[in-house]
Amino acid sequence: MRGLLLSMLALAVGASAASAQTMRPFSTYRQWHGETSTSARLEFAAGALRLAAGRPAELYRMDVLYDADRYQPMSDFDAARGDVTLGLRTAGNGGLRVVSKGQLRQTASVTFSPRSDLALAVALGAVDGDLELGGLRLTNLELEAGASRATVRFSEPNAARCRDAVLSSGAAELTVLGLGNSRCDRIAFEGGVGRVTLDFGGAWTSSSRVSVKMALGAVALRLPRQIGVRLTLDKFLATFDPQGLVRRGTAYLSPGYDQAARHLDIDITTAVGGVTIDWLE
Amino acid sequence: MRAPSRRVALVALAALVVPRLAFAAPRLNPTGARAVELVHGFWSLVSDVAGPTADTQSPHPAPQAIPQASAGQAPVPLDDLSKPTAIEAQLRSALRPHDGALRITVPNGTARLGDFSIGSNESISGHLLVVQGTADIYGKLLGNLVTVGGDVVLHPGGVVSGDILTLGGEVRDEGGEIGGEVRTFRSTSVLATPIETRPAPPSAIETLFRRLAGAVGVFLTLGALGFGLVMFGRPNLEVVSDTVSHSFGRAFATGLLGQLLLLPTFGMMVVGLILSVVGIVLLPFAVVVYALLVVVAAVGGYLAVAHAMGETYTRRRLALGVMIGSPNSYRYLVVGLGALGALWMAWALFGWVPVAGDLIRGAAILVTWLLGTAGFGAALLSRAGIRENFAGRLIPPEALTDEYLWATPQFGVTAAKRPGSRTPTRGL
8 A cells, every 4th residue: 555655656756747847927918999899719728728708998818827848829819800819829849748637737817808799719629618608799609629628608698699609529528508698599519429518598588599419428408498499319329318398290399389489499419328308497 | 130131131022022923913824834934034134144145126227229230130020929939039049149239120110228118299110129128108109019028018198009028027008008919928038147237236335234234133133032042941942052062062963964864854754744644634734843843943052052152151251250240041142142143243344355255254154054053963962952961960870879869979079178077087
């Protein structure tokens, strides 16, 4: 036992010494000059990421602590097109660092102005992400979560009408909370392996269509009772318990679907795994 | 000590200690950070005395324009600041002084060394590079702004039409307008060696007063600590002091060994606590306690050496028939610290003398280390004044016979001849 502990201690000390990083802080921001819309792309390969609405007087801000040996900060605004690219790019000569999550000490905090319409594209690598999108004026969302554990929240209603929210993940654990506040006309999720939780709570102001494609993993749906839900399922070796839904033809409908003012139509395609439903009161 | 003088000493100690406590109270925390801070503060105080003082706040150089580089040197374009690390690399190369002079070419712009400001009615076209200075913007800059080793202060009404990049500084936006992006690296290695930032060396008088003040401050602090020690732990101090007097060589050897074993012992303690698993919880406390014990042993030992020196000197004076008002521990300590401080005072006064000053300083360091080591060893030998084995106080075991209780010792102490006693006459 003692020998094992000693080995672990030596391993931990050796590993931490081997992976000594040169952490460097970097900040960038841009004042808001009356821009009505912005298109933002955020790339973050590894570490912890927080995204939220920021100060109205700043179009965007990023504070990052990064591994200067392997990454370079990105901050590039194209004034003509209103595009901004933020995040970290690999330095090109450091190679890929394979470490435990505890050693990924890179952190980033990104905020966007709640005054400007925002089309947001986020690409995450091995990231522990917390994306609070409530309070923003989100018009479009693209999220690629490679091997991340990410939580996307809409704690407040989206201040703008969102056309599409396209979420994809490789081998990730993705939780999306308050999709009712997102005001997105179409929501699509495509996942490889992992677990996805889609919470459709929030203030529904319009109907929405949702498409979920999951190869191998669990899909958990949290559905509100106050809107009409229609679910179609294409599954191969997946389990599904349609609790609270009534089968009509090839679809499962919530009671009172036809009379509901707003509808949520969900199409699920899954190969192996399970689909579970929880009802939100 | 007589009652009035004891009262005065108490009041003086309270005056020294109470304000410090009152100041420290709101910042007390259970993590032991205060103790570490105390130790750090003490050592920085000592280093102020032991070494030449250097001003860590390097002032900005005198404002001046940086001349353009010669044809062979690559210019540093500041048109595009979207790749800040690339700009940083270019500046690192360009800001190396060539032939002792700093030269740089900024296409479509100017470069300045030291603080620079744009007045409220001024407007400058082109990019601006400010090296080792603060850029105060009251007016308009029609271009990009880069600072190296300095801040950007954008005052109300100030305008920078382009981007801002600060390398080793920050941007303070106090109500100005920035047309482009702001990028900030708080730290940078562009200026590995600051340019023209060596402050003028302090004058001899200034150095002398600074050193004197440092030495007096340290020894006054030691005096205050010593008075507290005498007041609350005199028996222990006396035992450590006697150990130094009676077993100096042994105390020095122990102190030397103790210094060598400080780190290994610490390491063993940490590893032991980690291996015991349960002890991991105690690790932070153990580290703090260990550090405190070492500091207490070192400072207490040094004070005990001062006490021993003072006692020896005072007793010799008494033996010569000199009348001394109150030969007590307070006096011993003051005399001893005075003697120890004299060497440092000599350095403070004559440290500026070439060669001799360095010799005095070396001697002061050596003597302080020798005596400190002996004191530390005595504190270890006597277990902080609990064990009297090496203090020369114990009666030798051979004296502990039955006869000892009633008979005059036959060795060790010469039997006193009592006045009026008769020498027995053989045959009576």
